Amino acid sequence: MxxxxxxxxxxxxxxxxxxxxxxxxxxxxxxxxxxxxxxxxxxxxxxxxxxxxxxxxxxxxxxxxxxxxxxxxxxxxxxxxxxxxxxxxxxxxxxxxxxxxxxxxxxxxPKGIDLDEGERVICFREFNDYRRLRDLSGQNLSIAVIGGGFIGTELAAALVQNDTRTTLIFDDDTLGGSIFPPDLAKQFHELYRSHGVTLVPGTKASGGHADGDRVVLDCDGESHEFDAVVVGLGIExxxxxxxxxxxxxxxxxxxxxxxxxxxxxxxxxxxxxxxxxxxxxxxxxxxxxxxxxxxxxxxxxxAGADESYTHTPYFYTNVFDFGYQAVGELDPALRTVEDWKKPHTDGVVYYLGEDGRVRGVLMVNMEDRLDDAREILAEDWDHTPGDLVTRIS
Known part of the structure; x- marks a missing residue:
């Protein structure tokens, strides 16, 4: 012991x-x-x-x-x-x-689908998963990425930028549609298309099987073959x-x-x-x-310190020439206020609840404004667009 x-x-x-x-x-x-x-x-x-x-x-x-x-x-x-x-x-x-x-x-x-992991099927989470996927990249192989969230979109960008034929399969009708306002989601979607990623929107990959050196995916009742598959659906x-x-x-x-x-x-x-x-x-x-x-x-x-955890964390992503930082809840079903210095390239999106309180702040290609975002999130009152436009940007 x-x-x-x-x-x-x-x-x-x-x-x-x-x-x-x-x-x-x-x-x-x-x-x-x-x-x-x-x-x-x-x-x-x-x-x-x-x-x-x-x-x-x-x-x-x-x-x-x-x-x-x-x-x-x-x-x-x-x-x-x-x-x-x-x-x-x-x-x-x-x-x-x-x-x-x-x-x-x-x-x-990592969340998976009805598809056994193997040499060419990776549920992405750990360093060893990176090594396995990296070995498969750059060989003119066709690799499917399952998932349109953080991990899926980042892996698709990583693969296509490393000379890999990349297909991204996701549930949303538009890539980023579950977190971005419609116009920003459309631009995010087009960003991937313009870099050579084959997008398969509105599609759920439910399972599949390995067949020699190929992996067969079942996507809404249709079969699609790839050289390898990486699952990036988050974690439990x-x-x-x-x-x-x-x-x-x-x-x-x-x-x-x-x-x-x-x-x-x-x-x-x-x-x-x-x-x-x-x-x-x-x-x-x-x-x-x-x-x-x-x-x-x-x-x-x-170790004995008398303190509480008071930090409100942020999250971020960087893909191609697009990057953002965000705090709080990003849900396009909420009312949004958009404040762009350059449309859909540099600016801020605020997500407001029914009570008018800001519940999420998305800052596109802007840095060093996280404390401002947290300050706005902490304000417990009804915000109007006039309260928010230019406040961070």
């Missing part, structure tokens, strides 16, 4: 940040990180962004060097199988651990271990404003944590800013 002051289940970005947060307060306390990944903590966004587009940034640059920086003992290829909150112990496939403080940063598992929060340990869960592990779970000395952070945001209310966020900021905060709290 290995004894540690802090045990962290999960080896992603939130785990690295938590170890750093611990070290800000506690320089000596022993830290164990239990990870079922084959890699030590790394930057996840680069798997669908920078590693594909920046020749000066390679795989070795993508690691955090967590063990060296914090002294944490990282156990890879290891699954935590049970947690006993009374005995303060964690059972794993490679031995047992005891803890004073325990942190769940278990993230999530990994809560089973927490549920079995008796923690409260609901689309994630429920935590309070100090990231404590329903059990003493047990915390959760990152993609798996459902927390009370001071502006937006209780939510679960699957983006890098939340993972790093929440991870750092929970590390400090576990």
């Amino acid at each position: 290995a004894e540690f002051r802090y045990v962290i289940i999960g080896g992603g970005m939130a785990a690295d940040s938590a170890a750093q947060g611990i070290r800000e307060i506690d320089e000596e306390g022993s830290i164990a990180i239990i990870s079922d990944d084959v890699d030590e903590p790394y930057t996840r966004p680069a798997l669908s962004k920078r590693l594909w587009t920046d020749e000066s940034f390679d795989e070795s640059d993508n690691y955090f060097d967590t063990a060296e920086a914090t002294g944490a003992r990282i156990t890879l290829r290891t699954e935590a199988t049970a947690v006993d909150v009374e005995a303060k112990s964690v059972m794993t496939t490679h031995g047992d651990f005891t803890y004073d403080k325990l942190l769940f940063v278990t993230g999530g598992r 929060p990994a809560t089973q271990l927490a549920e079995e340990a008796g923690l409260d869960t609901d689309d994630g592990i429920i935590v309070d404003e100090s990231l404590r779970t329903s059990k003493p000395d047990v915390f959760a952070a990152g993609d798996v944590a459902r927390y009370p945001d001071r502006i937006l209310g209780r939510q679960r966020v699957e983006h890098v800013d939340n993972a790093t900021q929440m991870g750092k905060a929970v590390g400090r709290i576990m």
Whole structure:
């Protein structure tokens, strides 16, 4: 039974940040990180962004060097199988651990379809998935990307920019239609077409099978063949271990404003944590800013800091020459106010609820205005277009 002051289940970005947060307060306390990944903590966004587009940034640059920086003992290829909150112990496939403080940063598992993973079928989530997909790119192969959200659109852009015949299959009638106002979505859709991505809108890929060196997809009753398929449909929060340990869960592990779970000395952070945001209310966020900021905060709290998590995270994407940052809820079904310096290229879109309160702010090709967006989101009153136009732009 290995004894540690802090045990962290999960080896992603939130785990690295938590170890750093611990070290800000506690320089000596022993830290164990239990990870079922084959890699030590790394930057996840680069798997669908920078590693594909920046020749000066390679795989070795993508690691955090967590063990060296914090002294944490990282156990890879290891699954935590049970947690006993009374005995303060964690059972794993490679031995047992005891803890004073325990942190769940278990993230999530990639959503799939009825299609078995294999050499040419990848459910994209981890560094190893990037390596497999990278080996398939640039060989004049035909690769289908399933999913029109963050991961799907970023992977489609990455592949087509690396000499790969790319098809993007998605549910929306227009790419980006589930988050952008109609005119911006149309431009986003055309951006992909103009770069050579074959778009298959309004289509659901429900399953398929491998047939030799080909993969056959079932798309709304029709069959389509590709050399490879990558699924980028987001994640399901990994809560089973927490549920079995008796923690409260609901689309994630429920935590309070100090990231404590329903059990003493047990915390959760990152993609798996459902927390009370001071502006937006209780939510679960699957983006890098939340993972790093929440991870750092929970590390400090576990080590004895008297603080709450008050950061409202942002999210972003960069594809081709189009990039945005956003805070809050992006839903084109809400009333929108658009404020463009250059139509659909540089500007801001505000998403307003029925009460006139701003619920989301999208900033296209604009930087360093996140605090302004958060300030507007925190304003609890009815906004008119005149209140908003030119306020950020």
